[in-house]
Amino acid sequence: MGKVVYKIGDDVSTDIIYPGRFMATVLPTETPQFAFADDKEFNAKLNNKEIPAGSFIAADKNFGCGSSREQAASCLKGWEVTIVAKHIARIFLQNSINLGLNVLICPDIDADMGDELEVSGDVLKNKTSGKEFKIAPLPAARQAIIDAGGLIAYTRTRLMADKS
Amino acid sequence: MGMTYVQKVIAKACGKKSVAVGDVVEPSVNLAMSHENGALAMTQFQEIYREIDLEAKIWDPDRIAIIFDHRVPAESAKTATNQKKLRAFVGEQGISKFHDIRGDEGGICHQILPENGYVRPGEVVVGTDSHTTSHGALGAFAFGIGATEMAAVWALGKVLNVEVPGTIKVEVNGNFQKNVGPKDLILHLIGKISSEGANFKVLEFHGETIRSMSTSGRLVICNMSVEAGATAGIVPPDDETIRYLREVAGVTDELDIFSPDDDAVYEKVVEVDASSLMQQIACPHTVDNIKNIDEVVGTRIDQIVVGSCTNGRLDDIETAAKFLKGKKVNKKTRMLVFPATWRIYREALKLGYLGDIIDAGAVVCNPGCGPCLGVHQGALGDNEVALATTNRNFKGRMGNPGAEVYLCSPAVAAASAITGVITIPAQEGN
Numbered sequence: 117m118g119k120v121v122y123k124i125g126d127d128v129s130t131d132i133i134y135p136g137r138f139m140a141t142v143l144p145t146e147t148p149q150f151a152f153a154d155d156k157e158f159n160a161k162l163n164n165k166e167i168p169a170g171s172f173i174a175a176d177k178n179f180g181c182g183s184s185r186e187q188a189a190s191c192l193k194g195w196e197v198t199i200v201a202k203h204i205a206r207i208f209l210q211n212s213i214n215l216g217l218n219v220l221i222c223p224d225i226d227a228d229m230g231d232e233l234e235v236s237g238d239v240l241k242n243k244t245s246g247k248e249f250k251i252a253p254l255p256a257a258r259q260a261i262i263d264a265g266g267l268i269a270y271t272r273t274r275l276m277a278d279k280s
Numbered sequence: 281m282g283m284t285y286v287q288k289v290i291a292k293a294c295g296k297k298s299v300a301v302g303d304v305v306e307p308s309v310n311l312a313m314s315h316e317n318g319a320l321a322m323t324q325f326q327e328i329y330r331e332i333d334l335e336a337k338i339w340d341p342d343r344i345a346i347i348f349d350h351r352v353p354a355e356s357a358k359t360a361t362n363q364k365k366l367r368a369f370v371g372e373q374g375i376s377k378f379h380d381i382r383g384d385e386g387g388i389c390h391q392i393l394p395e396n397g398y399v400r401p402g403e404v405v406v407g408t409d410s411h412t413t414s415h416g417a418l419g420a421f422a423f424g425i426g427a428t429e430m431a432a433v434w435a436l437g438k439v440l441n442v443e444v445p446g447t448i449k450v451e452v453n454g455n456f457q458k459n460v461g462p463k464d465l466i467l468h469l470i471g472k473i474s475s476e477g478a479n480f481k482v483l484e485f486h487g488e489t490i491r492s493m494s495t496s497g498r499l500v501i502c503n504m505s506v507e508a509g510a511t512a513g514i515v516p517p518d519d520e521t522i523r524y525l526r527e528v529a530g531v532t533d534e535l536d537i538f539s540p541d542d543d544a545v546y547e548k549v550v551e552v553d554a555s556s557l558m559q560q561i562a563c564p565h566t567v568d569n570i571k572n573i574d575e576v577v578g579t580r581i582d583q584i585v586v587g588s589c590t591n592g593r594l595d596d597i598e599t600a601a602k603f604l605k606g607k608k609v610n611k612k613t614r615m616l617v618f619p620a621t622w623r624i625y626r627e628a629l630k631l632g633y634l635g636d637i638i639d640a641g642a643v644v645c646n647p648g649c650g651p652c653l654g655v656h657q658g659a660l661g662d663n664e665v666a667l668a669t670t671n672r673n674f675k676g677r678m679g680n681p682g683a684e685v686y687l688c689s690p691a692v693a694a695a696s697a698i699t700g701v702i703t704i705p706a707q708e709g710n
Contacts, residue, residue, distance in 0.1 A: 127475055127566045129674040136653040137679060140351070140358040142320040142427075154681040178476040181509065182674060183653075184410040186320060186426040206480050206511055207410055211426035255480075257304040257443040270440070271328050271432040278436075279334060 117234045117243070118170035118198065120227050122158055128175050129182035130208065134191050136183075144215070147187045148194030162195055169196035174227045176201065180208025186215070193217040200225055200233070200240065213258045214267035221252040282541030284447040285516045286482045289421040292536075293404045301545075303444045310403035310420075311377075312433045313345040315389050317408050319362040322369050324431035338373050339437035345377035345398055346370055347389040352381045352648040355656045387621025387647040390414040390503065390589035394495070395623055397529035401517035402536040406433055411589050411671065413506045417498035418525065419517030419537070421482075424506065445482050445511050448473075449546040452487040454555030459705040462497035463591060463669065463689035465489070466504040467560035469552060471570025479509030481547065484540065489554040490515055495524040496593045503590050504671050507567040516540055559704060562687035565675040573692065579702040581686075582664040584615040585678075586693050587645070588652045591669035592620030594627050596690040601633035603694035603705070604640035610700030615642035615693075616658050618650045642697065654679025667702060669693050 124132075138150040152158050161167050173192070179201035180188060189211040192199065198218040202225060212219045222240050227233060231244040240249045254262065264270035283291065283298060291299045293307035314321050329336035338344060346366060354360035363381075370378045379385050379392050386392075390411055393399050401419030405412065408430045415422035425439070432440055450469065470477075483505045490498070498515045505513025515521075517537050525531040559573040586592070586600045597619055609615045617637050619625040625647055628634050634644050645651070651658025652670040659679030660666055666678055666685045673685035686702065695705035 127674075129672075129677075131653075131672070131674040131676050135676050135681075136655045139317070139653075139655060140356060140362060142317065142362065143323065154676050178479070178509065181475060182410065182672060184408055184412075184424040184426055185317065186408075186428060189426070203476055203479065205476065205509060207424050207426060210429065214426060214428045255443050256302075257441040260441055267428050267432055267440070268324065268328050271435055272332050274440070275328070275334055275435060276332055 117232060118168065118172050120174045120229055120231045120233060121167050121171040122173045123229050124173070124175045126176045127178045127181055130180060130185050130188040131182055133180065133188040134185060139185060139187065142187065144190040144194060147191040151191035151195065167195060167197065171197050172227070172233050173197055173199050174225060175199065177203045179204045181205040186211045189215050189217050210258065213254065213261055216266045221254070222249050223252060224249050281545060282543035284482070284544040284546065285484050285514050285540040286421050286447055286512065287444060288538060288540065289402055289404060290444055292402060299444045301444050301446045305442055305444060306438045306440055307404045307442060308438045309343065309406055309433055310400070311343055311345060311393070311398055311405045312430060313347065313389055313393060313405065313407035313409070313412065314430055315347050315409060316350045316359065316362055316366070317427050318346050318366050320427035321408060321430040321434065322366060324428045325434050328431055328435055338434040341374040342376050344375045344434065345389070345393065346375055347379040347392050348381050348386065349388045350649045350653070351656045352386065352646065383622045385622065387623065388589045388592065388649060391593065391620035391624070394418060394499065395529060395621060397525060397531040400525070400531070400535060401521060402538060404439070406430070406439060410506045411503050413510065413513050414499050414503040414589060416502040416505070416512050416514035417495055419515065419521055421512055421514065423512045445480055446547040447482045447484050448478055449549045450483050450485050450552065451549060452485065452489040452552045452554055454489060454553045456489070456554050456557065459691040460557050460559055461689055461691070462493060462500040464557050464560040465552065465554060466501040467562055467570050467687065468557055469550070470504065470508045470568050471560070473508050473550060475507060475566055475568040476509040478505065481510055483508065483510045483513045485513065485515045491518060494595070495520060496595050499593070500590055507671060559689060559692050561692070561702065562673050564673055564684040564686065567673060567687065573702065573704050576686070576702050577704060579686070580665060581613050581667045581696055581701060583658070583660060583666040584613055584693050584697045585651050585658060585666060585668035585670060586690055587616070587618030587620065587650065588670040589620060590671040591690050592618060592624065594624050596669065597624065597628045597633050599690040600694040601636040603691070604642065604697065605636040607640055607698050609641035609697045612700035613697060615697045616645055616651055617642050618645040619647050621647050651678060653677065667693055667696055
């Protein structure tokens with residue numbers, strides 16, 4: 117359970133999530149400080165640790181469009197927030213799954229700032245408005261990676277299986 | 281049931297007779313490309329091997345390409361250090377397709393790959409760059425992946441758990457009007473189907489307009505297919521593909537040329553009449569915010585940019601030079617031109633194009649991604665407006681969230697440089 121701490125609209129690009137000028141910073145331990153760097157207010161809330169883990173960022177269509185830069189997923193993973201969006205762009209979605217960032221595709225999502233959300237199976241409950249929304253399944257192809265706890269762990273398993 | 285082009289490529293890469301849309305497969309990779317962000321792939325690759333008792337060797341050093349292009353020469357100590365680490369990794373692993381910061385072999389990855397014959401029809405190409413879709417112009421299934429996914433490819437030589445994508449057929453017929461071309465076509469298409477209209481799908485290009493289009497033009501439309509969300513854009517290979525590979529890329533070995541089946545099943549067919557198009561402009565701040573040029577004519581421009589993996593090829597530089605020859609860049613604006621590779625730079629130099637461009641008052645930058653993503657050179661000032669032949673106009677893209685970027689073709693960029701405002705090129709040049 118967590119609150120909606122940031123509400124953004126359509127086509128939020130990876131340039132918005134992680135501006136290009138910080139791309140020389142690559143390590144997942146260092147990228148979180150630059151999450152949404154051009155929104156100084158929200159970025160300051162993150163860096164001042166005012167956003168509790170488990171909080172929700174609610175977006176509309178095509179979240180994470182644009183560049184394949186993985187920093188856009190790792191910078192949000194670092195704050196342990198959950199992304200809920202109507203649709204998510206392919207590369208960002210795959211990066212999120214690979215790195216273990218929580219992402220929910222929820223085509224009918226309706227939530228305002230401060231609303232309390234709770235995931236229950238394949239349903240997202242808005243406890244504030246009392247409405248419930250269906251969560252679309254993630255691509256079937258990615259399930260094994262999610263189950264393994266991310267792509268690095270999954271790749272290790274595969275390498276060891278190939279060896280034996 | 282017949283297969284689309286991408287189904288055939290994936291089936292081949294999986295050693296299967298056929299695959300169906302939605303099948304989960306693990307295609308072998310023919311080429312895996314990274315640029316500076318290979319530094320992150322390298323870190324993740326080392327992380328994979330940290331906890332297991334295996335030597336951290338990449339699966340095939342001849343199938344990895346590393347090309348420095350996003351920040352060349354390095355703009356900061358941090359970038360230079362990333363490049364240094366990656367250079368050492370290239371040496372340790374014996375990676376052969378490495379293009380360093382050099383005038384004899386450097387440039388933007390998406391032009392280096394085709395020019396050097398690294399991409400062939402029917403292959404699977406992955407790159408840690410979203411514009412890897414470019415290489416569909418040569419009939420490859422080429423798509424962008426993240427750095428951790430690349431680390432897994434380096435380890436295993438295949439892409440794990442890929443869902444065979446559905447295909448949208450794009451049928452383009454008719455002749456372009458004067459000074460209208462591939463960039464206008466792809467901008468129009470993105471506007472028509474939206475920035476997520478092809479998310480998780482492949483765009484397969486057909487029709488007489490595509491058949492008579494040069495590989496340079498096909499690279500433009502496949503490059504920007506990702507701006508409609510597409511996993512890949514593909515032009516099934518034909519005589520022009522073979523011509524390019526033989527004559528320009530110097531490929532001598534046998535090519536595997538095939539076509540989609542006549543009874544292939546498409547999710548949708550989108551038809552475009554190229555003869556009815558006028559110049560298209562993508563307005564701030566999304567690539568699908570497309571307008572006919574006449575709706576934005578006269579918009580003041582502070583910086584004109586010609587270049588990038590989208591429009592930095594010789595024909596693009598030639599177009600700019602023809603418009604600018606004997607004229608001046610308007611003093612109310614400034615113009616930056618960056619050829620995609622040093623090979624193009626040298627050819628443009630030899631043909632006198634760069635001289636014409638400089639004499640007109642434009643600045644010629646070294647090949648690289650430069651101004652397109654605004655991290656290295658060519659950043660915009662507060663409230664400034666750019667008109668660029670690049671591929672993205674997102675807020676903040678050219679280094680300043682308080683600026684605006686319009687996207688256009690090289691002809692529109694060059695004609696507008698002379699006037700300082702967005703200008704229809706129909707009556708000028710050529």
